[in-house]
Amino acid sequence: MAAKSSSTLLFVLWVSLLSCNPKDPLPLDTWSQGCIQLAPDSQGFRLSGMCCEYIILPQMKLDRHQQFSVKAEYFTFTGAGFAGQPIIVNGKLSGDGQTLTISYPTGTAVTTHELRPGAATMYCFCGCD
Template sequence: MFSTIELALYQGTYRLAGVCCEYNTLPNIKLDNKGAFATKGTYPTFTGAGFADSPILIQGQLALSSATLTISYTVNATLATYTL
């Protein structure tokens, strides 16, 4: 079974969702002249008593020749990469 990964506006920020049991938020996205961006985001982690936001660096690349966006970030030494 495949899930749909989406990047959408959510309460004044962008939210990357659709991954089982996780999501993260990006406060802003500013593309440079090569279609790349890097921004600080948050990744909610379960603490046992609830959730706490962990800061992460989210990087992205918009392909200039198409509508493809690649987003990546690292959590707990594991790289996650998604192509939208």
């Protein structure tokens, strides 16, 4: 009887692990770091506030390690307007849910932002909008 009971328990645990769905990594709508802001956009999210560049990200889902990786569009100012190129944006939500770290390639370097809940606390003017 005990073997049947433990088999049933293992089966239920196995099914529940397989049925785990990713969750939205953003418990709040807007995250920021100084001038940088990640906020909802009609296409998902927009990372803005960087000089002469912005990123459009789709909806993101966390995996079981509180991480995500999405294909995004990175736009830079060309002098005549903004031109986009595809990039991969990686992110991780801290265990306490208070820091969203995202990183993405910019040329030969990787740019990283550590965002906190709330709107941008600064406005940085770069003159290319």
